[in-house]
Amino acid sequence: AQSVAQPEDQVNVAEGNPLTVKCTYSVSGNPYLFWYVQYPNRGLQFLLKYITGDNLVKGSYGFEAEFNKSQTSFHLKKPSALVSDSALYFCAVRAPPASGGSYIPTFGRGTSLIVHP
């Protein structure tokens, strides 16, 4: 079975400071990993994904994430936070079909990011 953990319900950071939103996963085989962002009263928007290749993935709005296989983590990062980054962030994992993965992705519970002016 696959699972995702987002250990922090809320992350607080000052504008201009770097931010990290944590995600760890458990899956058979090599994972497909995704980050989505949900702004208030909106649907989720895709930020970035890791499928294979370079462990550092760059995505929308200046976000990036680092895949660490040994630590089974895929933390979301941004060098300098903006107040407009305040939102709910979801990590998701899928196992590739060769590993018995299904078309049902597993989402974490979400982390609320609050960026203070």
Next chain:
Amino acid sequence: EAQVTQNPRYLITVTGKKLTVTCSQNMNHEYMSWYRQDPGLGLRQIYYSMNVEVTDKGDVPEGYKVSRKEKRNFPLILESPSPNQTSLYFCASSLKAGTSYEQYFGPGTRLTVT
């Protein structure tokens, strides 16, 4: 503009009164799915469809039905809604059913069943 649309955005209904939430995408995506979002539980998949006339259960399908008669539409049907189906519902689509494809989400439908 490429998008996933859902209607209605807000719905208050009573127990047992059948309802349908529509979902439509204009990106010619093969894969569509429905999720519910509940506090502390994240997103859970209800049903998904890999293409026209191909649907399958997700993690929490009880009390829901779906159909996929056209590629662009994927309605969610609650035949006899109950209060435990009060939730925020999202429709999503992706180009193909492969697990490496990201999903595009609709704006959500907030359903309250009294």
